[in-house]
Amino acid sequence: MPLISIEHVSHLYVGTGGTPSWALRDVSLGLERGRFTCLVGPSGCGKTTLLQLIAGFLKPTAGSVQLDGKPISGPGPDRSVVFQEYALFAWFTVRQNVEFGLRVAGMKAAERHQRSDELLAMIGMSHAADRYPHELSGGMRQRVAVARALAIHPEVVLMDEPFAAVDALTRATLQEELLRLWQQLGLSIVFITHNVDEAVFLADDVVVMSAHPGSIQEIMTIDMPHPRDRGSPEFARWYARINAALHRDQKQKQAA
Numbered sequence: 587m588p589l590i591s592i593e594h595v596s597h598l599y600v601g602t603g604g605t606p607s608w609a610l611r612d613v614s615l616g617l618e619r620g621r622f623t624c625l626v627g628p629s630g631c632g633k634t635t636l637l638q639l640i641a642g643f644l645k646p647t648a649g650s651v652q653l654d655g656k657p658i659s660g661p662g663p664d665r666s667v668v669f670q671e672y673a674l675f676a677w678f679t680v681r682q683n684v685e686f687g688l689r690v691a692g693m694k695a696a697e698r699h700q701r702s703d704e705l706l707a708m709i710g711m712s713h714a715a716d717r718y719p720h721e722l723s724g725g726m727r728q729r730v731a732v733a734r735a736l737a738i739h740p741e742v743v744l745m746d747e748p749f750a751a752v753d754a755l756t757r758a759t760l761q762e763e764l765l766r767l768w769q770q771l772g773l774s775i776v777f778i779t780h781n782v783d784e785a786v787f788l789a790d791d792v793v794v795m796s797a798h799p800g801s802i803q804e805i806m807t808i809d810m811p812h813p814r815d816r817g818s819p820e821f822a823r824w825y826a827r828i829n830a831a832l833h834r835d836q837k838q839k840q841a842a
């Protein structure tokens with residue numbers, strides 16, 4: 587049984603003018619435990635909606651979303667979310683940000699400190715534990731956001747374009763660090779990106795979505811071992827395949 591089962595899910599939004607629109611139409615997808623899944627697709631194809639349904643922030647209009655065979659009825663400590671914007675609390679230090687979920691869960695201070703010490707060491711931020719978010723670079727802030735998401739020991743980490751706002755060099759470093767954490771902690775990750783290179787570098791499975799209505803066009807399993815070499819012919823082949831699938835959809839929509 588997949589860890590996350592999305593069965594015949596449709597999601598309807600009603601806009602401000604009262605006009606309904608289908609963000610997702612009859613989407614079915616099974617996500618296996620321990621895998622790194624990337625969602626790619628044109629703007630508006632429902633990637634964030636799908637992530638929010640898994641997070642439990644939204645309920646599907648039709649169909650079901652299940653985790654470990656149980657319907658998802660809301661957010662829970664088994665799932666955490668990392669957003670594109672550095673959603674850190676400005677008035678908390680790095681350590682306080684990382685410990686936030688643990689404090690909410692009622693964990694004692696000594697245990698919280700031990701957990702945050704471990705995570706800060708893992709992300710190479712021990713030296714900055716007492717700094718505030720405005721004293722950090724974009725890459726450092728996103729590292730803290732990842733550490734905060736991991737502090738509660740979630741089974742699933744849901745990431746919505748987490749590295750889109752940082753420069754290319756920092757992005758590459760963050761990708762490598764995330765792969766290390768994923769492997770070390772045995773996480774299951776669902777990661778939205780617009781960047782095909784990022785998807786080929788990170789993913790076991792790439793879910794290519796198409797828009798109007800949001801649906802799944804193709805699922806590709808990238809069987810290259812990690813770490814992946816961006817300069818290899820195999821990497822270039824996967825890049826071209828995913829890119830072609832994305833453009834095929836656009837061409838079909840334009841021709842229709």
Ligand SMILES: Nc1ncnc2c1ncn2[C@@H]1O[C@H](COP(=O)(O)OP(=O)(O)OP(=O)(O)O)[C@@H](O)[C@H]1O
Binds near residue numbers: 630636
């Ligand atoms: N709260 C909302 N109310 C009304 N319509 C919405 C709402 N949120 C999203 N939509 C619409 O639903 C569709 C899917 O949106 P969604 O944000 O899930 O797509 P996306 O693939 O994540 O897009 P992007 O890549 O641009 O972030 C879009 O047409 C969007 O305009």
